Amino acid sequence: MRRSDRGVGEDRGGREGRVHAGDGGYVTAEAAVALPALAFFALALLWGLMAASAQIQCVDAARAGARAAARQDPPAAAVAAARSAAPRGARIGLTREGDLVRVRVEARTVGPGPLAVRLSGEAVALAEETVG
Numbered sequence: 001m002r003r004s005d006r007g008v009g010e011d012r013g014g015r016e017g018r019v020h021a022g023d024g025g026y027v028t029a030e031a032a033v034a035l036p037a038l039a040f041f042a043l044a045l046l047w048g049l050m051a052a053s054a055q056i057q058c059v060d061a062a063r064a065g066a067r068a069a070a071r072q073d074p075p076a077a078a079v080a081a082a083r084s085a086a087p088r089g090a091r092i093g094l095t096r097e098g099d100l101v102r103v104r105v106e107a108r109t110v111g112p113g114p115l116a117v118r119l120s121g122e123a124v125a126l127a128e129e130t131v132g
Contacts, residue, residue, distance in 0.1 A: 051109045051117060054087045058105045058121030061086035065103035069094060070125035078103070087119075099130040 065082025069075070075094055082092045082103055090107035106120045 047109075047111060047115060051119065054107055054109050055119045055121070057085060057087045058090065058107055058119050059123070060121070061090065061092070061105045062103045062121040062123035065092060065094060065105070066101055066123035066125040069096075069101040069103060070127050072128060096127075099127050101125050101127055 061082045061084075064085045065078050068081040069078035073081070078094055078101075079092050082094075082105060083090070086092060086105050087107040090105050093104040093106075095102045095104075102122065102124050104120060104122045106118060109115070109117045109119060111117070
């Protein structure tokens with residue numbers, strides 16, 4: 001009988017005996033470390049995706065508000081246009097500097113403590129009455 005033909009539980013004499021597994025517990029230990037690390041990594045990815053989405057919403061809201069203000073819509077209508085595209089709880093600022101209209105949208109991401117990051121988006125548009 002060749003060495004490779006022996007069964008798992010057989011010793012050199014062909015007798016069945018106990019298998020001495022030197023690294024039998026390593027799989028359990030690796031899984032105990034790897035699974036929480038993978039779960040943490042997945043949660044970090046989800047938080048990053050939510051933060052990126054909120055940042056895009058801030059920029060879009062600022063653009064919508066600047067377009068509305070540049071069309072000479074009333075300030076309340078421009079702020080309402082920005083608020084409809086902004087993340088929940090966002091602060092919206094509308095200012096006019098000469099021929100330019102500036103809209104700034106600020107929001108905080110969802111998360112505990114240091115994960116609640118402040119995001120902002122700003123857009124500037126030329127007022128239509130000055131064109132032409």
